Amino acid sequence: MEKSSEVSGFYKKSMEERLKFIQEFACLTDEEVATIRNTGGLPVGTADKMIENVVGGLTLPMGIGVNFRINGKDILIPMVIEEPSVVAAASNAARMARVKGGFSADFSGPVMIAQVQLVDVDRPQEAKEKILARKNDILELAAKQDPILIQAGGGPKDLEVRVIETSMGPMVITHLLVDTRDAMGANAVNTMAEAVAPMIEQITGGRVLLRILSNLAVHRLARARAVFEREIIGGEAVVEGILNAWAFAEADPFRAATHNKGIMNGISSVVLATGNDTRAIEAGAHSYAARNGRYSSLTTYEKDADGNLVGSIEVPMAVGIVGGATKTHPVARIALKIMDIQSAAQLAQIIACVGLAQNFAALRALATEGIQRGHMGLHARNVAISAGAQGELVDKIAQQMVKERKVRADRAKELLAEYSNK
Numbered sequence: 001m002e003k004s005s006e007v008s009g010f011y012k013k014s015m016e017e018r019l020k021f022i023q024e025f026a027c028l029t030d031e032e033v034a035t036i037r038n039t040g041g042l043p044v045g046t047a048d049k050m051i052e053n054v055v056g057g058l059t060l061p062m063g064i065g066v067n068f069r070i071n072g073k074d075i076l077i078p079m080v081i082e083e084p085s086v087v088a089a090a091s092n093a094a095r096m097a098r099v100k101g102g103f104s105a106d107f108s109g110p111v112m113i114a115q116v117q118l119v120d121v122d123r124p125q126e127a128k129e130k131i132l133a134r135k136n137d138i139l140e141l142a143a144k145q146d147p148i149l150i151q152a153g154g155g156p157k158d159l160e161v162r163v164i165e166t167s168m169g170p171m172v173i174t175h176l177l178v179d180t181r182d183a184m185g186a187n188a189v190n191t192m193a194e195a196v197a198p199m200i201e202q203i204t205g206g207r208v209l210l211r212i213l214s215n216l217a218v219h220r221l222a223r224a225r226a227v228f229e230r231e232i233i234g235g236e237a238v239v240e241g242i243l244n245a246w247a248f249a250e251a252d253p254f255r256a257a258t259h260n261k262g263i264m265n266g267i268s269s270v271v272l273a274t275g276n277d278t279r280a281i282e283a284g285a286h287s288y289a290a291r292n293g294r295y296s297s298l299t300t301y302e303k304d305a306d307g308n309l310v311g312s313i314e315v316p317m318a319v320g321i322v323g324g325a326t327k328t329h330p331v332a333r334i335a336l337k338i339m340d341i342q343s344a345a346q347l348a349q350i351i352a353c354v355g356l357a358q359n360f361a362a363l364r365a366l367a368t369e370g371i372q373r374g375h376m377g378l379h380a381r382n383v384a385i386s387a388g389a390q391g392e393l394v395d396k397i398a399q400q401m402v403k404e405r406k407v408r409a410d411r412a413k414e415l416l417a418e419y420s421n422k
């Protein structure tokens with residue numbers, strides 16, 4: 001009989017019932033069921049409330065980025081990621097940045113944008129002016145939606161109105177600018193956008209459709225900067241190599257995609273470690289990288305008067321320390337404690353520094369020995385583990401494969417058989 005994935009009320013079942021169902025559906029062994037049932041540092045009851053249809057968890061390693069000195073303070077940075085060599089690269093870059101005092105960072109403030117889309121307007125410019133004329137009323141109504149946020153010192157601060165041309169005709173887009181303090185703020189600003197929509201319809205006579213935040217958080221920018229001493233990073237040729245690598249990314253979207261992917265290796269791993277929304281940050285970063293009409297680098301590099309390399313990054317950073325999973329996931333709370341985080345602004349700055357560190361490390365490797373040498377050593381361990389190696393055989397097989405420049409599953413299996421028989 002063909003199996004059916006159509007299940008009504010799956011969400012109403014207990015986790016055990018769901019597990020039983022998928023065990024039968026996918027012929028899982030008891031051991032496999034026990035493996036997914038294990039939710040690691042996240043209590044089962046919390047996991048079950050966090051998303052829908054929960055059957056278990058997937059634990060990723062948390063590594064600690066070391067050597068970071070940010071705005072004069074030493075910080076240990078939890079990073080959660082499945083990819084080898086990211087934590088090592090960030091730590092290595094941070095060690096080199098320390099020589100010149102580490103990273104300096106700042107933050108533009110936690111202001112999010114909520115968009116309200118207005119259609120069916122005959123005179124869009126007039127509608128825009130009418131909305132702007134009632135700015136205070138709109139902001140006041142928005143503020144009423146979240147007294148807790150107002151108490152925390154945040155709330156709606158300003159309003160922008162844009163007329164855009166679309167394939168469906170002109171639209172009037174209102175941006176509510178909301179200071180969301182220590183929250184990422186998606187729920188907070190979405191509620192406000194929904195609340196003010198009828199007022200905008202009434203003011204303009206138009207029809208409101210979408211009411212939702214924008215992840216292109218241009219009023220919530222984190223910036224970081226570091227000076228890398230020429231001799232520490234390998235001399236003049238390395239400085240020139242990195243400048244060329246960066247210029248390539250700045251000029252070419254094909255290169256910029258991978259350049260920024262490396263930056264996000266660092267950024268997303270801290271975002272994830274703190275229970276924040278990786279997709280929100282990634283959408284913000286990539287759209288910001290294309291803000292001038294061509295997708296480009298999120299970092300910049302230049303030489304200072306002494307020939308040292310100066311790197312900087314500017315990236316939207318809508319992370320929170322209240323709300324979402326940041327408070328409910330116990331591991332995320334511990335991650336914040338490790339970094340001694342007191343505000344979302346502080347976290348945003350740290351994350352920008354990790355992004356810059358990661359980018360510097362990648363460019364330095366690419367501009368010198370190539371990325372594979374360092375990367376392959378770590379990758380080789382994963383290949384060895386996948387081939388079934390355990391204990392000290394993991395390193396032994398990995399080292400041999402790197403030496404032979406054959407980091408491959410078939411070679412790992414051969415070596416495993418060879419060493420196991422000894």
Ligand code: NAD
Nearest residue numbers: 148149152180181182183184185186187188277280323324
């Ligand atoms: P939330 O609604 O859980 O918590 C935020 C609320 O906490 C605020 O509205 C405020 O009332 C209260 N609060 C208490 N102390 C505060 C302080 N010091 N500073 C600020 N607020 C304080 O969470 P949220 O941050 O509004 O939403 C985040 C969640 O929304 C994330 O899980 C995200 O994944 C999700 N989300 C994202 C998108 C998107 O990115 N496009 C869309 C929808 C939802």
